[in-house]
Amino acid sequence: xxxxxxxxxxxxxxxPSLSIITPTHRTSPDNLQDPIRVKNxxxxxxxxxxxxxxxxxxxPLLERLNxxxxxxxxxxxxxxxxxxxxxxxxxxxxxPFPVTERVVVDESFGTRELVFSMNRSPRYHVLVLSEHRTHxxxxxxxxxxxxxxxxxxxxxxxSEEVRGLPGGHGVHEAGYRDESDRHFFHHIDAELSKMQxxxxxxxxxTGVTRSLALWDELSSNKASLAGTLGGSYEDTHAHELGQxxxxxxxxxxxxxxxxxxxxxxxxxxxxxxAGGMDELWTLALEGRGATLLVEEDFHYxxxxxxxxxxxxxxxxxxxxxxxxxxxxxxxxMVLSKSGRVVFVDNGSLEANGGIALIxxx
Numbered sequence: 001x002x003x004x005x006x007x008x009x010x011x012x013x014x015x016p017s018l019s020i021i022t023p024t025h026r027t028s029p030d031n032l033q034d035p036i037r038v039k040n041x042x043x044x045x046x047x048x049x050x051x052x053x054x055x056x057x058x059x060p061l062l063e064r065l066n067x068x069x070x071x072x073x074x075x076x077x078x079x080x081x082x083x084x085x086x087x088x089x090x091x092x093x094x095x096p097f098p099v100t101e102r103v104v105v106d107e108s109f110g111t112r113e114l115v116f117s118m119n120r121s122p123r124y125h126v127l128v129l130s131e132h133r134t135h136x137x138x139x140x141x142x143x144x145x146x147x148x149x150x151x152x153x154x155x156x157x158x159s160e161e162v163r164g165l166p167g168g169h170g171v172h173e174a175g176y177r178d179e180s181d182r183h184f185f186h187h188i189d190a191e192l193s194k195m196q197x198x199x200x201x202x203x204x205x206t207g208v209t210r211s212l213a214l215w216d217e218l219s220s221n222k223a224s225l226a227g228t229l230g231g232s233y234e235d236t237h238a239h240e241l242g243q244x245x246x247x248x249x250x251x252x253x254x255x256x257x258x259x260x261x262x263x264x265x266x267x268x269x270x271x272x273x274a275g276g277m278d279e280l281w282t283l284a285l286e287g288r289g290a291t292l293l294v295e296e297d298f299h300y301x302x303x304x305x306x307x308x309x310x311x312x313x314x315x316x317x318x319x320x321x322x323x324x325x326x327x328x329x330x331x332x333m334v335l336s337k338s339g340r341v342v343f344v345d346n347g348s349l350e351a352n353g354g355i356a357l358i359x360x361x
Contacts, residue, residue, distance in 0.1 A: 001082070001093040002138075002199035003335070006118065009109045014086040016053060018045055018061060019110035022101045024077040024094070035074055037101075038081070042069060045103045052105065064090040078145070080117075084109045096140040097121045115328045120296065120343065122253060124226060126245050127192065129207030129215060130234040131181065132156055134188050136195070137238065139204075142246035144238040151191045156184045181214060189219045202226035202252060204245045206233045226252035260342045264293060267358040274357040277302070277326075281310040283357060284330060287337040291358040294327065295346050298354035302326040327355070 020041050025031040042065065049058040065085045072081075072092060080095035097117040104110035126137040126144060136152040137144040146153070192203070205215055206229040216222070227248040233241055267273040274283050277300050283289060285308055303311040304326060331341050334357075349356055 001095060001114065001118070002123075003118065004198045005091075005093065006111060006114060009084055009091070009111055012086065012089060013108055014088060015107040016049060016058070016061065016105050017084070017086045017107060017109050018049070018065065019102075019104040019106075020045055020083040020085075021099050021104075021110065021113060022081050023099055024079065024081045026078060031074065031077055034077055034081075035072075038069060038072070038083075041101070041103055042066075045105070048103065048105050060087045061085055068092050078143075082114065096138075096143050096145065112324070112328065115332060116325070119328055119331045119341065122249065122343075124202040124204060124249055125192075125195070126241065127188070127203055127205045128233050128236075128241070129185075129188070129205060129211040130156070130232070131211070133234060134184075135234070136192070137241070138201075139242065139245065139249070142242040144242040144245075146238065147195070150195050154184075154188055154191065156181075182218065185211075185214050185218050189215075189221060192221055196221060196224060200224065202249070204229060204248050204252075206231065206241075206245065208232050257342065257344050257348070260291060260293060261344065261348060263291070264352075264356055264358055272359040272361070274359060275352045275355075277330075277355070278310060280355065280357045281326075281330060281333075283359060284333050284337070284339070285309070288359050288361060289334045289337065289339040289357050290360045291340045291342060292331065292334045293342050293344055293349060293352075293356045293358070294331070295349050295354045296343050297346050298327060298349075299325045300327050300355075304329060 020038070022034075022037055022041055024034045024037075045065070046062060049062065064087070065083065068083055068085060068090045076094070078094045078096045080097060080099035082091075082093045082095060082099070084091045084093075095114070095117070099113050099117060102110065102113075121140050124139050125147075126139050128135040128137070133156065134152070134154045136147045136150075138147050139145075196203075201224070203221060203224045204226050205212065207215065209230060212228055212230065219225075229245055229248055233244075236244075264273065274280050274289075280289075280292075284292070301324065303324070305311050310326060334341055
């Protein structure tokens with residue numbers, strides 16, 4: 001699931017809309033229980049729907065749900081799963097982060113846990129360059145899953161054509177190969193750009209020295225580069241590759257956090273900064289937030305008014321079911337207005353109360 005998928009789900013309104021969210025497992029024997037767990041949740045959802053609606057009203061939805069469950073590949077599940085179904089829509093998403101089990105029947109899909117997990121799980125792309133086949137992975141921490149959309153993996157057909165050139169080996173062959181590789185790398189870059197347009201993520205690029213140099217020369221996605229890993233990893237297992245690229249991503253995140261904290265200091269000096277949830281919320285709603293900084297474990301219980309404004313919390317919110325953690329709503333608001341969100345280590349924003357906003361103006 002990417003942010004584009006999430007926003008599409010959040011925009012849908014249809015009553016009843018059913019959401020089934022459940023933990024799953026990547027490996028045996030734990031994943032043997034996943035089909036049973038999902039079957040039980042489907043039964044729970046079916047009972048809820050029959051209690052609230054007529055059989056005729058929910059029959060199309062339940063048919064779509066059963067079809068969706070029948071298409072699940074139980075051998076390739078991740079840490080969680082989400083099923084979203086209405087009479088006109090059915091979607092199944094494997095999630096690379098843990099979730100809490102629940103069944104929701106409402107006029108919209110239940111996405112709060114997904115927003116929370118997506119915002120706090122560092123996602124990035126891993127591009128594995130090769131002269132023969134280039135792979136793209138979506139990664140969460142050290143967990144990689146190959147992307148098979150946007151044409152990936154991409155085959156370099158020119159690498160085979162070189163062998164059939166007239167005139168044997170030499171300059172002619174080398175020149176053809178260089179031009180063929182350049183064409184292939186332009187193609188890789190174009191396909192990656194399409195992916196980044198819908199789901200912009202940092203990218204770790206791997207490859208041998210020649211491939212990395214060619215990528216650096218030709219790519220239009222260098223602004224998204226988190227780091228590089230030298231070597232040939234075309235045939236490396238995703239688990240092993242994840243162990244190698246995650247330290248590269250951690251270094252990038254550490255540099256990014258340090259730079260952002262420096263920018264915050266400059267913004268405070270220039271009075272282009274906001275602190276305190278009420279002020280933060282108002283300015284973010286106006287679209288003035290350039291970068292939101294949040295400590296990893298910062299939470300704020302509150303309620304959002306119908307006009308979009310934040311209602312102040314009570315002194316003792318425990319047990320008040322109208323209050324929710326509004327930090328993720330604030331994050332989504334900043335992102336929707338082309339702002340940026342950076343999570344920093346706990347304690348980094350102690351003087352700012354755990355959260356701060358760098359303003360555009």
